[in-house]
Amino acid sequence: MFKRLIAKNFRKPSGLFGHYIIRFLKKNQIEYDEMESLLKLNKHDIVLEIGYGLGKGIYDYSKKYDCTFHGIDFSRLMYSKALKLNHENVNSGKIILLCADFDHYRFENDSFHCIYFLNVIYFWSEIQIRLKKILSMLKQNGKVIIFMADAECFKDIKQSEGETIFYRHSIGDVAKEMEKTGFKTIETIEHTKEKKCYYVIGYKQ
């Protein structure tokens, strides 16, 4: 019951429990910092983060790069936190934050140079449908970067009963699905400190 509540709130933070989850999300700053050099952003790039959580990644990157940052997250709690943090750049139009479900939101094809997401893939049962959508949304030579912990990291955690909320994916399976979807030059880079946690990069050609 308790585990289920935690899993549900990692998927979509809300209410009191959502506030409790925030302290764990703050620990993901290191992954956002490490991802920065992998993004290799160019001036005027159009960037999207799926599941921006507290919005700190978008906040940090928008301070450093002359790009437009879009974000989509379906948690109203995360949206309000991210909006508060980023209000200046939201007002200026440099940041566009959506509170919506990525699965249902219709994005234009060929609109982003870069799409990234951290700790979101665990809530996707069917990876390929989402990867196809991401590929269609990317411009030619655009890239996706996924940060995730390999299934091995969760091998000792028992699944809670009922409908699955949290899906364990191996890094190999994700890379294979990316290849099948049509991503090219797939690279996996290990986290500098956390074993079996990876940044997976793929390109649209």
Ligand SMILES: C[S@@+](CC[C@H](N)C(=O)[O-])C[C@H]1O[C@@H](n2cnc3c(N)ncnc32)[C@H](O)[C@@H]1O
């Ligand atoms: C575990 S949190 C990770 C937050 C942040 N990326 C980080 O690593 O700190 C997952 C986030 O993804 C969002 N999310 C999950 N599935 C989503 C979906 N289908 N559409 C939009 N947002 C989603 C949740 O609301 C939550 O903020």
